[in-house]
Amino acid sequence: MRVRALLALPLAALALSGCTRVENSSSGGPHPWTVPGHLRIGSPDEPDNLNPMYAHTDATDQVDALLFAPVFRYDERGEFVPELATVVPTYANGGISKDSKTIVLHFRRGVTWSDGAPLDARDLRFTWRAVTNKRNSVKATFGWDDIDAIDLPDNYTAVIRLKQPNADVLGSFGGGGGSAYPPLPEHVLGKLLSLDTAAFNAHPISSGPWLLAAWNHGSSLEFVPNPRYWRGPPKLRAISWKIVPNPDTLVAQLSTHEIDLDPSVGETQVYRLGSLHGVRIVKRLTAAYRRLAIDCARPGLADVRVRRAIAEVVDWDRINATVYHGYNVRARSDIPPDSWAAPNVPFYRHDPADARRLIRAALGGARLHLTISATNKPGNEQAELQMQQTLRDAGIDLEIKNYPASVLFAQDGPLYTGKYDLEWSIDTDGPDPDNQGAWSGDFVPPKGANTSFLRDPIITKTADAAIRTFDRASRKALYQREEERIHALVPAVFLYWQTRVVAYDDDLHGYRPAEYITDNWNSWEWTI
DSSP: OOOOHHHHHHHHHHHHHTEEEEOTTTSSOOOOTTTTTEEEEEEEEEEEEEEEETTOSSSHOOOOOOOOHOEEEEEEEEEEEESSSSSOOOOTTTTOOTTTEEEEEEEETOOOOSOOOOOHHHHHHHHHHHTTTTTTTOOEEEEEEEEEEEEEEEEEEEEEEEEOOOTTTHHHSSSSSSSSSOOOOOOHTTOOSSTTTTTTTSSOOOOSEEEEEEEEEEEEEEEOOOTOOOOOOOOOSEEEEEOOHHHHHHHHHTTTSOSSSSOOOOOGGGGGGGOOOOOOEEEEEEEEEEEEETTSTTTTTTHHHHHHHHHHSSOHHHHHHTSTOOEEESSSSSOOOTTTTTTOOOOOOOOHHHHHHHHHHHHTTOOOEEEEEEEEEHHHHHHHHHHHHHHHHEEEEEEEBBBHHHHHHHHTTTTTTTOOEEEEEEEEOOSSSSHHHHGGGGGGSSSSOOTTTOOOHHHHHHHHTTTTTOOHHHHHHHHHHHHHHHHHOOEEEEEEEEEEEEEEEEOSSSSSOSSSSSSSSGGGGBBB
16 A cells, blocks of 8 residues: 555554554553543534434444344354344354244343333344335445245244345344344334334434433534443443534544544545544444446446446546555455455556547547535545546536535435435445445445445346355356446446554544444443
């Protein structure tokens, strides 16, 4: 990886200390700025919806990990941790049948919602029915669609009967991302004809370790312990989730100790961390990738030659080295490079001459006007400006049209309604490589999250085949085939896998940044 000179010294310091640097208070006790028991987290984004079935932002994944108990959580390595279930089903323990079409989940006894109502297998069955209810315009239904029935021999046993094998169905019950939803309260939502406008979506009751005490829109979300959480109330007495859209301000507030934790320091701010006292710094490769998504159904972009030209004319290495300072891992696909299913596909070559040839062949000399959208962050606009310049020279005029995250990723926003041309953002993966929700023609909105509106029968068939077997060798071969096809059709250009830099008060203990989905997977253990 290439590192910009301005960042070389701080990043070298991190590398020499095993990707972690700790500076302790000289007094040996708590820092004077630490508020015992009260953790203040800084976040650039605000949730768009607190019902995970409707939410599209990373901020919601983070907050929902505090509010809800899924059937399983992911630990920092992406392995399942039983939460509402007592054990992860496998072939060996009899939880998965030999034909891979029946899964048995055993729920913990004595678990309740924060209002005291019992939480058991009935809530999971209700959630499945809600996800597949056509009156509910949920963001994605994949995985849940493959469930034919959920039988309840008793209130603590759910027998999942699948229409066909689905290797990723357990991920539907996992802790965040994609179409993974926790059980929702039947006793609160069961009588509603549709959940689209339910008050619960903004003011949910909790099954997880925390209660939402206040949502100060545009400012903060305040959390207090859930005394009815099945593990017992968390060790902290309060969490403040402060919304700070500007990355400069986030680091400034970390230095003035107005916040205790910045879970993802902006690329342009990392060099400032070297001067901070009493702050622990951790670097971690995460399953979050930045990409340029292309709406393949838009005029002009429906021609694969134009999409290929965009991939070839932009100097992606230069953007990664300058705007993002070169310390992220260049991406070849949307499957993490350390995944067992990681494919071997080439980078697009940087070839402006061939790109101009493709555009002339596709457009016959006419100029093409496109828009590009991202969230309102300085780094995004810097990258967009580089793309704007190089595309202009190739015959494409690019207009920058950015939005707040809550607008860009909303169900009725530009992505899910197909009212955009190019989109520049970070997407996240779950531990399973299943990606049909992003590329299959069966999951074009409003049926799913294929916001590239790509309808390719080969990708659709291959992505589906890859989840119909639990054999990893077979699945890996299928993902190789699928990713080669994605590379050829260019519904997106993948830039990097994020090397995330986390900075936090070293009085905080028990905090373990995760590769997948959320760092908030064990918030009940944190102390400060």
